[in-house]
Amino acid sequence: MEDAPIVYGILKPGPNVPGGVPYVRPSEMGDRKIRLQEVLRTTSEIADQFRRSKLAAGDIILSIVGTIGKVAFVPPELHGGNITQCSVRIRPRLHRVDPRYLCWALESPSVRRQYDSLRFGSGVPRLNVSHVRALMIPLAPLSEQRRIADILDKADAVRRQRKEAIALTEELLRSAFLEMFGDPVTNPKGWPEQPFGALVRETQLGLVRAATEQSPDKQYPYIRMNAIRADGQLDLTNVTRVNVTPSELSIARLMPGDFLFNTRNSEELVGKSAVFHDAGTYVFNNNIMRVRFTSSVQSDYVWAYFQTARGVRELAARKSGTTSVFAIYYKSLATLPVLVSPRAEQDRYAALCERVRHLRADHLRHSDVSDALFRSLVERAFRGELARGVVSKATQLLMF
Incomplete structure (x- = not known):
């Protein structure tokens, strides 16, 4: 150069x-x-x-x-x-x-x-x-560069369409919640309000495990706070594993429908939540609180409520901490007001969530395949396998 x-x-x-x-x-x-x-x-x-x-x-x-x-x-x-x-x-x-x-x-x-x-x-x-x-x-050669760039641009466009489809499934749930229940900020349907604590049947903090106690060869997958994404999705693709005693497993095992709340994190990330829907045997970290509700509410409904503007605002008001670590303690969380719609309507919303989860999982599988194929295509392009004719050996980038 x-x-x-x-x-x-x-x-x-x-x-x-x-x-x-x-x-x-x-x-x-x-x-x-x-x-x-x-x-x-x-x-x-x-x-x-x-x-x-x-x-x-x-x-x-x-x-x-x-x-x-x-x-x-x-x-x-x-x-x-x-x-x-x-x-x-x-x-x-x-x-x-x-x-x-x-x-x-x-x-x-x-x-x-x-x-x-x-x-x-x-x-x-x-x-x-x-x-x-x-x-x-x-x-x-320049003509081959342009052809390769065209191929990669088109392949990348297909890959991005998959990712956009995944984002649309998430937007669908947000839109459906507001359509079915109204905006909680204004509560146009007049749903009664109850404190979060009145809806809770039990809570449980997870297991403490040092980094040295975590490795891929341990007994059970161990969900840490980074598995709860900022958008409320639970990402189990890179979960580590730990050993647990039978008594610990009986306390910390997750069941489908469990509500997971991140109690300690940075100021921006504390208060993240997700709902566990996997059939496997998982345990969870002590920076996560597992919540099981009474029969009056569905965990998917409460999760969606927490993603609304009012839910985010109420959670932000309950954060406390230092410059590096913030927490939302259950004593404060228990006072958070929740609009409680009829259980039948919540069940309808939960059924929609289930359908969207299956759709999203299908998109994710295809997206993973698309990503792998795309990476292979890029690798081949710069090994000279996509070019016609003679490709020069590696050379310095030529600029003005």
């Missing part, structure tokens, strides 16, 4: 300046795009000091600090913007390399392995400009 086209960005952008010059941080990059609504702005004076890293539409941004290897195209809306020193700007030589192909190449397994071998830093990993210049990319 030559010197001028690959440059660092702004060292200290300063506070956000409405109407100022936009600058892109790695946190705003994902899926080769920039989330424009999150982009901050700096003064024209600061931007002018770093005019060498000024962006043009069609440039490529590569993150080089922290999460190394995030890539994004610069859209027309950010023409004249800038970047921070956590990224470099790359300007392709268009008669030698297709920008879309270059983006895919920078995300390919072969180049990611180069990031791993070149990065430095005992704390936050990083690359420098000389490392980026030294990256080696298999460079097919």
